[in-house]
Amino acid sequence: MSHGTFSNDSTVVASSENLDRPKILLMGLRRGGKSSICNVVFHNMQPLDTVFLESTSRPTSELIRSLVDFTVSEMPGQINVLDDNYDKARLFENVGSLVYVVDSQDEYLYTLSNLVDIIEAVYPEYPSINFEILIHKVDGLSDDFKGDTARDIRQRVTDDLLDLGLDGVKSFFHLTSIFNHSIFDAFSLIIQKLIPEVPTLRNMLDILCEHTGLEQAYLFDINSKLFVASDNTSSSGVGGASMEHFADFIDISVDLDNLYFESSSTSVTSSSETNADQNNNNTLLNGNKAAGPSALTTQSNSTSKKGLSPSHPRPLKCVSKLANGTTLYLYQMIRGLAIVALTRKEGPHRMALVDYNLEKFRLGLERVWPVA
């Protein structure tokens, strides 16, 4: 699967500043998978390439620009943050989520005791922190063993916290692997908890679905493939194949956009855009355009990769009809985001209605988060 870069709005910038932004702090023992997770989720690294990553020796921090900007910091496994000499105030200030990575393929009893020690030291002073526990590398476990391991880890941590009288800790468990979509699902949920406007976005997506007949609608960060909000009916069914398909659909749309981007900045622009329009019209007229075995017929209206510029006033749009009768939509929003939606209802009127409402949605977002 290729990972095209879509927009500079959603980039990763090395920075040790921006202390006022929400922070995600990654912790865990050595070789647990922290650097791999950061690289796969935020740098589009192929999972297999993570075997070449060297052990991190110093704390790192980077700024992630998305709907809201936040910092992702990684604490190397070899540093003992519980040491009296360590400046804990500096480390835990502004932390919204402490993501602790547990290597489920390894002997984890010592890891869990380290996790509980950290929670015991941090929670009393910073009770608002979400402790997100990744039961990681589950790709190496059989289905039965995966369930048993997850139950065992959850039970041990919960019991230990209760024994310490820490019953108010906000702890969440996720089964993850960089070799499937689970790590993206987990990080989507982790990041959503740091965006105060998520309930508003959900309501907006609900209204969008209600008025257009869309079955599911997600607001994705195109570069990282994390979704920052979903309509309320879809939110309960996070994960599974559909999220993976949505991510693949984003890749295909971006790859197509990149393919034609070169020519779109020259005089060919008008003709390629006209062709895209023509294709659109054809599909609008022939609503049952045949879908290939890979189930995709894709149209793309190309715009500048750097977002909406005056010379490319229209946002990127991509529509795919699948062989099973579903239609997928991708519509560029603001700040490197796009709505990816799914419907089973067909017809040119429906598409016009969806287009109209998606544009209204984009304008609504622009009002809340003015485009820089």
Ligand SMILES: Nc1nc2c(ncn2[C@@H]2O[C@H](COP(=O)(O)OP(=O)(O)OP(=O)(O)O)[C@@H](O)[C@H]2O)c(=O)[nH]1
């Ligand atoms: N099977 C499997 N291996 C993984 C997964 N995630 C990471 N790894 C592997 O785990 C090894 C260690 O990963 P790192 O990302 O370097 O671990 P780390 O926690 O950053 O280690 P330190 O920098 O020493 O703290 C690498 O060989 C990765 O390829 C996963 O989901 N599944």
